[in-house]
Amino acid sequence: MGRPPMRHAPFAGQVVWITGASSGIGEALARAATEAGAQVVLSGRRAGELTRVAASCAGRLEPFVLPLDLTRPQDFAPAAAAVQTRFGSIDVLVNNAGVGQRALAQETLPAVERAIMEVNYFGAIGLTKAVLPILLAQRSGSIVAISSVMGYIGTPRRAAYAASKHALHGWFDSLRSEIGPQGVHVCLVCPGYVRTALSHHALTAEGTAHARLDRGQARGIAPERVATAVLHAVARRRDEIHVGGPELWAVRLKRHAPRLWHWLLRRAVRSGRI
Template identity: 40%
Template sequence: MKFENKIIWITGASSGIGKALAIELSKYNCKLILSSRREEELQDVKRNCSKPENVEVLTLDLADYLNMKPIAESAIKRFGKVDILINNGGISQRSPIIETSIEVDKKLMEIDYLGTIALSKALLPHFVTNTSGHYVVVSSLMGKFSSHYRSAYCGAKHALHGFFDALRLEHDKDNIKVTIICPGFVNTNVARNALTADGTQQGYQDEMTENGLDVDVFVSKMIKAIRKEKFEAYIGKFEKFGVFVKRLSPRLIHKLVMRSKVR
């Protein structure tokens, strides 16, 4: 797949992976729609893109998952169509299960799962009509195997795999592609913004995230995976091999994660 002359919609585009992805994709001859809740930050990302005139800003809140249809219609009107939707928006969580309020579990499911699938479903008729479309879903290695203190996050990410695997099957006949990107540790603010047991933000970086892949390195690998239309891509350092260990022995990955210093 080539990005030239494509219209690409990126959620969670105001910071982290989404911001770096927008800036890198803007170097191609394509048009971008950038979304998140924060318009001022999106405008700043737009100004940093290679061709700001080819970039549109469209605010949305994934938690408002019952109202995604007009958002999708607005996105389509910006450039007349959408070719690729990169579902990157979301939040993480850091807290023991026994201490975590069910409201935190609910919020993670609303934003990371329901918001993502609601937006994707709102755009689906457009893709079907065009007999073309590509969903890119930023999941996590935690969508393939779990770790301490991320129960709500792992649950939401596992759910994304189930949904988008089904979508890929149902709409293969419509030439609709699905690529699920599974990052390991990437040096962004994801840990600082993660919710704790009572729903407040953690507010600090953790060692594993800080020592993770540089975001620009990650984005370069992510773009290669999208271009190859991979079903799934596992991008990280040593932690990415946990996916293959899990396939071979669920008991072994349990022991390895237990020994890790993940927090």
């Protein structure tokens, strides 16, 4: 027997596909979107974790678990076709999957830099290109890219990660300018620190997992706040949103007072605060 209908379901009838749905922000978004009435599609590599997240989603519609490794571009078009065949449409794609970095630029192996770009940038744009023909044919829908404050600034031990997030801005801003007139919405989401396992999964210089929850991550906002902000941004067709704690000022400071920002950053690095 199906679950009872929801009283407030702003995403009723919409198919929302979330990458990186097996933990953190993607997991919170899966629950929030299901609660908002959406038919969610959950992707990530760990099928077991996706099944756990699906079971935790309390909505009217059962989530569809679709394991997908973003380093396998040959799987993108078949995955998009599988979602369209099953539900008839795709309304929202959230490119949320990502991998962090905790290693000095000079020491990071090129293979690790490429691995970060492969998931964070090429995975997001590749899957978007696989889904785009469906959205353009519908003349509706939203594509979301989960970037970061690091899409605007660079800080120690995150060079490749920051580069991958900066790259998302160039690509998705350009895409928005190309497809906006055709009814498809593009939204960049820039969170500050969020309390997730990102630093646990982050890659070291050699490509092993950092395997630690670091200070900034532990102090971050709850992933549920990002999930709510993403759904608001999609509903209001916002081009870009920033969500997080006090660290968000860094973006403004770098834009409006870059010399002060660089001075403060150097001072913070010298004192070991970051």
